[in-house]
Amino acid sequence: MAKTMLGCVRTDAGQLDVKQVLVPEIEEPDDVIIKVSLCTICGTDLHMADLPLPDVVMGHEGIGEIVEMGDAVTDFEVGDRVIASCLLACGRCANCQSGDQSACQHPEGGVQHGTVLDGYQAEFVRIPFASMNICRVPDCLSDEQAILATDIFSTGLGVLERVPLKTGDTVAVFGQGPLGLCVTAAARALGAGRIIVVEPSSFRRKIAKKMGANEALDPTQGDLNYKLLEMTDDFGVDIAVEAIGKQETLYNAFKAARFGGAVSSLGVYGIEFSDLQIPVSHDSLTPNAFYHRRFVTTLCPSGTNRLKRQMDLMQYSGIDLSALWTHILPLESILDGYEMARNPESKALKISVRPNS
Ligand SMILES: [Zn+2]
Ligand SMILES: [Zn+2]
Incomplete structure (x- = not known):
């Protein structure tokens, strides 16, 4: 029987629910499955919530540990703590080859369907094109610091x-x-x-x-x-x-x-x-x-090398982004986080959500 997990799901345009969904599985040889240690709510998620595409697990900013890899993923190991770019790059199309990975032309990459990588507001997430889009996180960087490289700091x-x-x-x-x-x-x-x-x-x-x-x-x-x-x-x-x-x-x-x-x-x-x-x-x-x-x-510049450069910047420049983190919520209460993010009076900036703790 298929396993289930808790996830924040778009059920209809503008409607979100926290409910049991299927645990993602490896579908392509270049996929990895990550056990999410931290995810967050982005301003873009407020727009994504309004899209008329139901049954999608929300969230494109996350960090976690690799628990499963496809056969084509050779540069990483199960147990690696990684982040992934929120705009996926296939690595093979003309725009990826010319260094503009966030304009990836592959049907599942970039923003071809007006979407970004999704699925992070759950216990597990599948990352396609992993070899091109994930990056190991140095031990000295906190989850809260490193996760910002996946979207808003890169942008x-x-x-x-x-x-x-x-x-x-x-x-x-x-x-x-x-x-x-x-x-x-x-x-x-x-x-x-x-x-x-x-x-x-x-x-x-x-x-x-x-x-x-x-x-x-x-x-x-x-x-x-x-x-x-x-x-x-x-x-x-x-x-x-x-x-x-x-x-x-x-x-x-x-x-x-x-x-x-x-x-x-x-x-x-x-x-x-x-x-x-x-x-x-x-x-x-x-x-x-x-x-x-x-x-x-500009959309979020993406790809493994982009993430690696940001890890180096965060590790060696002394840049401190910790003041961005204002709230902590369990995944069960993430809809309260969406309410806070929608309310300009709430004093919420980044909301820390830990699905597996
Ligand atoms: Zn974002
Ligand atoms: Zn591409």
Whole structure:
């Protein structure tokens, strides 16, 4: 008889349930099965919960121990503590071969179906294309630190690397949720000069300072656009990062970027906004906010090598992301975590969920 386990399942668009589901099994030679020690809820999961695809175990950020491997997995061993990129790379398609693994063209890779790797909010998860997408975690890194490399810290680095950020750049980050806070930490790690964050929550502004922000502005107080120009001698910032996925923050990011600067966005707009507006020449403060800017959008850079580089950065640079972890919940109560993640007043950032403890 097939074994079952506890998992958080999307039953219908917008409906989640914690219930018994089948334990995943090896399906392809390059699969591994991981016993999940820690999983978490990502802002993207809130969008994934709304997809009209039922019977899917939720969760794309996790860490755990390999308990079973397909015959083609040769670089790892049962018992290895590993993480996996949340966007799977097949390693063979044209985009994977050209180094852009998160744009993998394989039907089960990248975001071809508008999905990411799922299944982590359960006791066990199957990882396809494991050889290309999993990475051993050094013993000195906690589960909470390493798991951030699977999505939000990699994305935080990527949104700046794709501009690319130059040493000493002035960076403004619009939104300081968990992803925006990772952008702030990444900007500091990559050598930004001045880092200005824009965030209405005083709690999140305080965490942003711990992540390396120099100044934290409340967009509800005064004229944000005027303030940012005043702070930068009327030039604007080198890189304005939109880190929420809202029309308003994207608009403000365009207004803040200097002539010749960049707007870089990691927002997932698709479900709430099918069209976006960009300011061109809207007022006397920031005329021609559109011309001669670079506009870059970024999904999570993925693949084993990407994870390995982040493990090295976390191990040797002294970067500390621990302030992101605000709550601990058992898997049985994960729906309370979704409620907290949906409520901007909750003071929840990353929620630690341990399915096997
Ligand atoms: Zn995520
Ligand atoms: Zn591929």
